[in-house]
Every structure is written in structure tokens, then in C-alpha cells.
Amino acid sequence: MTTDFTATRALFDLPEGMIYLDGNSLGPLPRTAAARVGRTVTEEWGKMLITGWNRAGWMDQPARIGDRIARLIGAPAGSVVMGDTLSIKVYQALASALELNPGRRVVLSDIGNFPSDLYIAEGLLRTLGEAYTLRTVAPEDVAAAIDDTVAVLLLTEVDYRTGRRHDMAALTALAHEAGALTVWDLAHSAGAVPLDLVGAGADFAVGCTYKYLNSGPGGPAFIYVSEALADRARPALSGWLGHEAPFAFDPRYRPGRGIERMRVGTPPILQLAALEAALDVWDIADIHDIRAKSIELSEAFIAAVEAACPTLTLASPRDPIQRGSQVSFRHPEGYAIMQALIARGVIGDFRAPDILRFGLTxxxxxxxxxxxxxEILAEIMAGDLWDRPEYKARARVT
Amino acid sequence: MTTDFTATRALFDLPEGMIYLDGNSLGPLPRTAAARVGRTVTEEWGKMLITGWNRAGWMDQPARIGDRIARLIGAPAGSVVMGDTLSIKVYQALASALELNPGRRVVLSDIGNFPSDLYIAEGLLRTLGEAYTLRTVAPEDVAAAIDDTVAVLLLTEVDYRTGRRHDMAALTALAHEAGALTVWDLAHSAGAVPLDLVGAGADFAVGCTYKYLNSGPGGPAFIYVSEALADRARPALSGWLGHEAPFAFDPRYRPGRGIERMRVGTPPILQLAALEAALDVWDIADIHDIRAKSIELSEAFIAAVEAACPTLTLASPRDPIQRGSQVSFRHPEGYAIMQALIARGVIGDFRAPDILRFGLTxxxxxxxxxxxxxEILAEIMAGDLWDRPEYKARARVT
Structure with missing residues (x-):
């Protein structure tokens, strides 16, 4: 292992006394992010004003940072671009994939997919018309459900609740054999597990940056399109910055070269500054080391919790190879248990109806x-310390 | 006039020696924005981490700030929400408007509309299918082109090149008489001119915040839906934060109440922090005063330029009531002239093929x-000071 975890940890600012096991939802503050964002605000926006688009390199930021993300997900330079939110990127990818497979009308997904991906598909298919169908099956039934009616296979690689991973290479191969294209959502994968988009033959991939990539609340999403499709994909969200020549102000849309056409509107420069600072940790961290250590942590956590908390049921796959970088347990009082944990400084999160999630980062x-x-979880369970009205009263949780 | 312009000016940080006439493209840095963004980064993200969504109020920020924008555009509380880019908001508004007018297939716009609006319409109509058409006419022919085939009238109120204003109330009334709905793009209107969306009967409106609202590069857009339509509009971009209960993680999409359904994905919290700081100026500025002063400035600027620069042709309407808060001139060497101006510290911008734009804020x-x-412009014109190779060499301009 070449990664020095003491050195990576030193790059993050974590509150004293908090055990933060929610980096799968929102990564912590990288130490250099405040200064980097501050510089963008005062030195770039403040002093360069409009000229910052060229002089500070704002206009190229989505592609430049896309290249840094590409290295983490097994994609070549020039295949990834930043912008918008993950839901928007799902819409873009799915719309383009469907248009590239015009003879078919079925989007196949699984019921464990993140709801927003399913909602977005639902909205897009309604817009496309009645002939289109969203078919969802159980995660374990996806392979068997890939048939020659499927236009696009739309899956999240790591399940947001259980952490179960799909086999991207195998399912992509099955999809391609059946004549379908693939859209992979890497929200819980990028920065958590090694990925090889090119090796897997993935057609489209999308992801967010505020989880394992630590870009801060509302950091921009990314989109990847394979080299084979990048110049053929027609953007449904055809915004001006995806135009071949945005500043020619042509009345007609002409898609930009390759991945550039997946840009839409003005990029969020302050959020991109935070993301840029957050990506510096990957200069000293190797994703394979991160994965090995994550498995070590998750195996230890599962063993300790199962030994001490017989009423918690492991919701994640037992085989670490089948998991992402989180561990989930089920309990009917999961919500109250998580509140009790948070009160003791252990930050995980709860996902309805009964999932306690812990990100191991x-x-x-x-x-x-x-x-x-x-240990703290064991104390809470042993003493029924969760059984208090203030822990059971539901606030809106994220 | 009740607005103290010395006081409003004191709230902005402008570089010494620069005359910034490009606030119609990117507003300058509000003095409190750096501290406000810094606090969001270090005190909220850094210390609250995931709990910031509730404790720092991040989750409600798009609606809370939407209410502040609403006051500036003649809209009631609860009718505006923030998020995404303007192009995405145009897509959302147009898709919903078309679905609310199902018997018709024509989108009417004008050739002076911002190209991204036309591109987005083109992409949406392709997705909707061959039956749909985008019809564009000259700005002055819009009224005559509204007929009973038009589903949606899609217009930008203030032309980005010339500053010409459409008559929102009159055109909306014509559209309604003909059975069409309206989508108004307020990119160059919000914060520049008084607006009365309710009085005009506008159905949908969208806009950006980084121009006259000074939210910084890539600040989020806004969308307004009239009270009559807000609960009937079906989002095409049906993301999870527009769901009735995002954290129930239902497999099916159920649109949220009213304008909330126009939310899509995770809001950009750092950009929203900058916007929040930028909106404070409206606590001491009255939009009617701003308008009166803007007309005074633009009349003086036009008179001075026309007196001294006979080769520059006014591209904006001569009647100040017909203009937004910018003044544009045409010249075949407009690009080089603007570079010469920028070199002398006067920042405006150039819009192909021959427009010099000046925002008067x-x-x-x-x-x-x-x-x-x-005066500086007059010196440049009188001495042909723009006629130098370094001013004529075109870089990418924004």
C-alpha cells in the first residue's frame, strides 16, 4: 500500500469529537477548500469580474476538472465534463442513449435504484410519449431481464441503501449482447471503489461529487460518454455552452465536439473551486488502497456490530467484494437509533423504512x-438508549 | 427617490480605476459575499457537515431565496424557487407549458431571443416529436404572429444584444386571447427594471441571478409559475427534490406542492450563500429608483457618445421606456473597439457580429x-486607437 492515510486525513477538517460516518452522503471539508473558494470570490470574481471567464480559466473548468474525475473512474481525458446536478445528468444521458437506440422503447432499471433516477426516467419517458416504458425489477433479477426489447439499462452501481454493487462489466456485456446501451450512475462509486469505465465498455456514466469526492453541499455532477458515442450523442438539454461555438450566438444549435456537447449552462464557479481543492487529495491517495482499507474497516465494523448487537440485521452484502464503501443495518427503530448515535457524536444516516447507513471512508x-x-452503537442497543421521545420524533432527515 | 446610491455603491467591491459597465453580464462582488460564503464553507459545511441540510437551513434555501427574488419581480411569496441554470429552467418551463396546452404544437419566439433559449426549445421539441415546431419571427412581428396554433410564447423580455424590451403585459394578453401560454425569460430584466408578473398575467418566468442580481459566476437560476398553474404543471425534469416527500424515497414520482415541484436536484449551497449576500442590497434599494436612475445614466451616455462618435450607431431603442438597463452601439470594428476600451479600464462587452454592449447599473x-x-470611447474613436493588431486578434470572449 502506498497511500499514507495519516497524510490524507491531515487534508480534512473534521470537528473535534465527531466520528463522521456519513461521507457517503456529504464529504467533509478539505482544509484547502475555504482558501480556494475565498480566492475565487475575492481575487477572481472580485478583481477580474467578467474577464475571469478567460483569465481565471472559469470557462474551461468543467472540462479541466472532468479530466481529473476521469482518472478516478477509468476514463480517458476528454471524456468527462462537469455541471448541473446528478438528476439533470441522468436525464441527459438517458435521453441521448434512447435516441441512439431508436428502435426500442424500454428502459430497464431496478427497484433499488436511487428514486431520483427513476423519477427522472419517468419524466423523460412521459415527454417522449406513450410508447416508452420504464421496467423495474429486483436488483438480482436485472441480468435475466435484459432482453431485446431493452433500449437502455439504467443502473446505479452501488445501491444507496444497502451498498450492494452491480457487476458493471458483466451487465454491460449482457446489455450490449442484447443490443441495449447502458447508463451507469456512479454516485456511490466515484472516489469509493476502483472503476474501469472503458474496460467495462460503459456507454454513459454520471455521478455526483459531494459524497466520496468531498466537493461540498451542492457540488456539481459529472457525465461521461464513451469515445464511440461522444460525437453521435445528441443532447436533449441543448444549452448554449454545449454548442460548437457558444459565442457565435448562432440561432441554430450545433453540438460541440465530443463530451463538450453535454455542457448546458453557465458553470457554478464557486462550487467548482471547492471541488478543485477537494480533488487534490487524489494526488496522494490511490483508489485501490482506499478500497482495500475500506474493506478492512467495513469487515471490522460488521464483526464488532454483529457481535454486540443481535437485533441489528446486516442489510449490506456479506461478501465485501459485493459492497461499496458503506455498511447498512436494518432495525424497525432505525430512525431513533440513528438519532441516539448522532447525539453521541457518531454521524451516520437513516434511510426509510428501516436502514441505518454508515459510510466508511x-x-x-x-x-x-x-x-x-x-462500541457506542452497542451501548445504545444494550441500554435501549434510543427509546426516548426526542429520538423518535421525526424531523426531516437527509 | 428614496434610494441612497452612495449607500448601495458602498456595498460593492469594485477594482480601483475600473469603470465596470458589464453588470448585465456578471455583476460585481458584494462586499459581504466573501464572508458569507466563507461562513457557509467553514462554519456550516466544515462544522455541521451533513446536518447542515437541516441546521443551517440549506434544504429550504431555494424557496427562501426564491421569496426574496419574488419581491423584485412582482410575484407573491411561494411562487419562485431557485436552482439549476437558466437553460435548464427554460426547458422546465417550456416543457410544462406545452403539456398544459396539449392541443397545440407550436412554440413562438423571436430571432433576437438568447440563443440558448432557442437551442433548448429545439432540443425539447425534438424530444417531444416531429409534430412540434419552433417558429421564430422578428421581435417587432411577435404580436402579429400570435395565432391559435401557438401553444407557448417563449420570449426574453429584454433583448441581450440591443436591450429592447417586449411589452410583457400586452403580449401576454394577446397570447392568452389566442389560447397560448407564456414563458418569459427575465435574464436581463430581474434587478434591472420593475416587473409585475402577476399584473401581466405571466404563466411561467425564468431568470438568472449573476447579472443584475450580482450572485457571482454560475449563480443559480430561478423559476416562477403562476398560482393558477403551479399545482397543475407537471415537471419534465422530475428530480427527487421536486417530489412531494423526497425523503420518503418512494419509487414513484409525486410532484411537490406548487413551485416546490420545480426543484430538481441538490441545490448549490455555496452559490446560494453568495446570492443571499448579494440580495441584501435590495433592503435599501428600490427597483423603481434604480430604473429612473438607469434611464438618466443611459440617456446621458447615449447623448455623449452620439455627440462625439458619429460612426457608432445606436442599436438600442431611442425611447428609454423601450430599453432595459443597457445601451448598445453597432460598429463593424466593434470587437477591436471593445478591446481598446477594456485596455483603458472601461469594461463592457462585445456581441457578434458588431454590437458593443454597456450595462448601466x-x-x-x-x-x-x-x-x-x-469620453474614453470618444478618444478611442477619434484617434482610431482601436486599430491595432492586439485589439483585433480575437480571443474567446464572454
Whole structure:
């Protein structure tokens, strides 16, 4: 292992006394992000004003940062661009994929997919017309459901609730054999597990950056299109910055070269500044080391929790190869248990109806904290410390 | 006039020696924005982490700030929500408007509309199918082109090149008489001119915040839906934060109440922090005063330029009531002239093929600067100072 985890941890600012196991939802603040954002605000926006688009390189930021993301997901330079939210990127990718497979009308997904992906598909298919159908099956039935009616296979690689991983290479191969294209959502994968989009033959991929890539609340999403399709994909969200010559102000849309056409509107420069700072950790972190350490942490956490908390049921696959970088347990009182944990400084999150989620993120979390979190959970369970009205009263949770 | 322009100007940080006449493209840095963004980064993201969504109020920010924008555009509280880019908001509004007028297939716009609006319409109509048509006419022919085939009238109120204003109330009334709905793009209107969306009967409106609302590069857009339509509009971009209960993680989409359904994905919290700071100026600025002062500035600028620069042709309407808060001139060497101006510290911008644009923004620009800018322009024109290779060499301009 070449990654020095003490060094990666030193790059993050974590509150004293908190054990943060929610980096799968919102990554913590990288130490350099505040200064980097501050510089963008005062030195770039403040002093360059409009000229910042060229002089500070704002206009190229979505492609430049896209290249840095590409290296983390097994994609070549020039195949990834930043912008918008993940839901918008799902819409873009799915719309383009459907248009590239014009003879078919079925989008296949699974019921464990993140709801927004399914909602977005639903909205797009309604716009496309009655002939289109969204078919969802159980995650384990996806392979068998790929047939020659499927236009696009739309899957999230790592399940947001259970952490179960799909086999991207195998399912993509099955899809291609059946004449379908693939759209992979990497929200819970990018920065968490090694990915090889080119090796897997993925057609489209999308993801967010505020989870394992630590870009901060509302950081921009990314989209990848394979080299084979990048110049053929026709954007449905044909915004001016995806135009071949945005500043020619042509009345007609002509898609830009390759991935550039997946840009839409003005990029969020302050959020991109935070993301840029957050990506620096990957200069000293190797994603394979992160994965190995994440498995070590998750195996230790599962063993400790199962030994001490018999009423919690593992919701994640037992085989670590089948999991992303999170571990989930089920309990009917999961909501109250999570509130009790948070009150003790252990931050995970709850997903309806009964899932306790814990993100295990070696960039800034080590074995002692993971074992301490398991101990605190054990104390809460042993003493029924969750059974208090203030923990049971539901606030809106994220 | 109740607005103290010395006080509003004191709220902005403008570089020494620069005359900034490009606030119609990117507003300058509000003095409190750096601290506000810094606090969001270090105190909210850094210390609250995931709990910031509730504790720092991030989740409600798009609606809370939407209410502040609403006051500036003649819309009631609860009718505006923030998010995404303007192009995405145009797509949302147009898709919903078309679905609300199902018997018709024509979108009517004008050739002066911002190209991205036309591109987005083109992409949406392709997605909807061959039956749909985008019809564009000259701006002055719009009224005559509204007939009973038109489903949606899609217009930008203030032309980005010439500053010409459409009559929102009159055209909306004509559209309604003909059975059409309206989508108004307020990119160059919000914060520049008084608006009365309710009084005009506008159905949908969208806009950006980084121009006259000074939210910084890539600040989020807004969308307005009239009270009559807000609960009937079906989002095409049906993302999870527009769901009735996003954290129920239902597999099926159920649109949220009213304008909330126009939310899509995770809001850009750092950009919203900058916007929030930028909106504080409206606590001491009255939009009617801004308008009156803007007309004073633009009349003075036109008079001074026309007196001294006979080869520059006014591209904006001569009647100030017909203009937004910018003044444009045409010249075949417009690009080089603008570069020469920028080299002298007068920042305007150029729009192909021959437009010199000057934003006149009373929040932070006064008569002395406007007259000084006209003087410098006169010197450049009188001495042909623009006629130098370095000014004629085209870089990418924004």
C-alpha cells in the first residue's frame, strides 16, 4: 500500500469529537477548500469580474476538472465534463442513449435504484410519449431481464441503501449482447471503489461529487460518454455552452465536439473551486488502497456490530467484494437509533423504512474510530438508549 | 427617490480605476459575499457537515431565496424557487407549458431571443416529436404572429444584444386571447427594471441571478409559475427534490406542492450563500429608483457618445421606456473597439457580429463614471486607437 492515510486525513477538517460516518452522503471539508473558494470570490470574481471567464480559466473548468474525475473512474481525458446536478445528468444521458437506440422503447432499471433516477426516467419517458416504458425489477433479477426489447439499462452501481454493487462489466456485456446501451450512475462509486469505465465498455456514466469526492453541499455532477458515442450523442438539454461555438450566438444549435456537447449552462464557479481543492487529495491517495482499507474497516465494523448487537440485521452484502464503501443495518427503530448515535457524536444516516447507513471512508476515517462507533452503537442497543421521545420524533432527515 | 446610491455603491467591491459597465453580464462582488460564503464553507459545511441540510437551513434555501427574488419581480411569496441554470429552467418551463396546452404544437419566439433559449426549445421539441415546431419571427412581428396554433410564447423580455424590451403585459394578453401560454425569460430584466408578473398575467418566468442580481459566476437560476398553474404543471425534469416527500424515497414520482415541484436536484449551497449576500442590497434599494436612475445614466451616455462618435450607431431603442438597463452601439470594428476600451479600464462587452454592449447599473455606477466612459470611447474613436493588431486578434470572449 502506498497511500499514507495519516497524510490524507491531515487534508480534512473534521470537528473535534465527531466520528463522521456519513461521507457517503456529504464529504467533509478539505482544509484547502475555504482558501480556494475565498480566492475565487475575492481575487477572481472580485478583481477580474467578467474577464475571469478567460483569465481565471472559469470557462474551461468543467472540462479541466472532468479530466481529473476521469482518472478516478477509468476514463480517458476528454471524456468527462462537469455541471448541473446528478438528476439533470441522468436525464441527459438517458435521453441521448434512447435516441441512439431508436428502435426500442424500454428502459430497464431496478427497484433499488436511487428514486431520483427513476423519477427522472419517468419524466423523460412521459415527454417522449406513450410508447416508452420504464421496467423495474429486483436488483438480482436485472441480468435475466435484459432482453431485446431493452433500449437502455439504467443502473446505479452501488445501491444507496444497502451498498450492494452491480457487476458493471458483466451487465454491460449482457446489455450490449442484447443490443441495449447502458447508463451507469456512479454516485456511490466515484472516489469509493476502483472503476474501469472503458474496460467495462460503459456507454454513459454520471455521478455526483459531494459524497466520496468531498466537493461540498451542492457540488456539481459529472457525465461521461464513451469515445464511440461522444460525437453521435445528441443532447436533449441543448444549452448554449454545449454548442460548437457558444459565442457565435448562432440561432441554430450545433453540438460541440465530443463530451463538450453535454455542457448546458453557465458553470457554478464557486462550487467548482471547492471541488478543485477537494480533488487534490487524489494526488496522494490511490483508489485501490482506499478500497482495500475500506474493506478492512467495513469487515471490522460488521464483526464488532454483529457481535454486540443481535437485533441489528446486516442489510449490506456479506461478501465485501459485493459492497461499496458503506455498511447498512436494518432495525424497525432505525430512525431513533440513528438519532441516539448522532447525539453521541457518531454521524451516520437513516434511510426509510428501516436502514441505518454508515459510510466508511479511509481518506479521513481509521480503524479506531470505526471500532469506537461500533462500541457506542452497542451501548445504545444494550441500554435501549434510543427509546426516548426526542429520538423518535421525526424531523426531516437527509 | 428614496434610494441612497452612495449607500448601495458602498456595498460593492469594485477594482480601483475600473469603470465596470458589464453588470448585465456578471455583476460585481458584494462586499459581504466573501464572508458569507466563507461562513457557509467553514462554519456550516466544515462544522455541521451533513446536518447542515437541516441546521443551517440549506434544504429550504431555494424557496427562501426564491421569496426574496419574488419581491423584485412582482410575484407573491411561494411562487419562485431557485436552482439549476437558466437553460435548464427554460426547458422546465417550456416543457410544462406545452403539456398544459396539449392541443397545440407550436412554440413562438423571436430571432433576437438568447440563443440558448432557442437551442433548448429545439432540443425539447425534438424530444417531444416531429409534430412540434419552433417558429421564430422578428421581435417587432411577435404580436402579429400570435395565432391559435401557438401553444407557448417563449420570449426574453429584454433583448441581450440591443436591450429592447417586449411589452410583457400586452403580449401576454394577446397570447392568452389566442389560447397560448407564456414563458418569459427575465435574464436581463430581474434587478434591472420593475416587473409585475402577476399584473401581466405571466404563466411561467425564468431568470438568472449573476447579472443584475450580482450572485457571482454560475449563480443559480430561478423559476416562477403562476398560482393558477403551479399545482397543475407537471415537471419534465422530475428530480427527487421536486417530489412531494423526497425523503420518503418512494419509487414513484409525486410532484411537490406548487413551485416546490420545480426543484430538481441538490441545490448549490455555496452559490446560494453568495446570492443571499448579494440580495441584501435590495433592503435599501428600490427597483423603481434604480430604473429612473438607469434611464438618466443611459440617456446621458447615449447623448455623449452620439455627440462625439458619429460612426457608432445606436442599436438600442431611442425611447428609454423601450430599453432595459443597457445601451448598445453597432460598429463593424466593434470587437477591436471593445478591446481598446477594456485596455483603458472601461469594461463592457462585445456581441457578434458588431454590437458593443454597456450595462448601466445604478447600484454601483454613477453619472461621472458613465460620462468618463463616453469620453474614453470618444478618444478611442477619434484617434482610431482601436486599430491595432492586439485589439483585433480575437480571443474567446464572454
Amino acid at each position: 479511509p481518506l479521513y476515517i481509521g480503524l479506531p474510530e470505526v471500532l469506537r462507533a461500533a | 445604478p447600484l454601483y455606477i454613477g453619472l461621472p463614471e458613465v460620462l468618463r466612459a463616453a
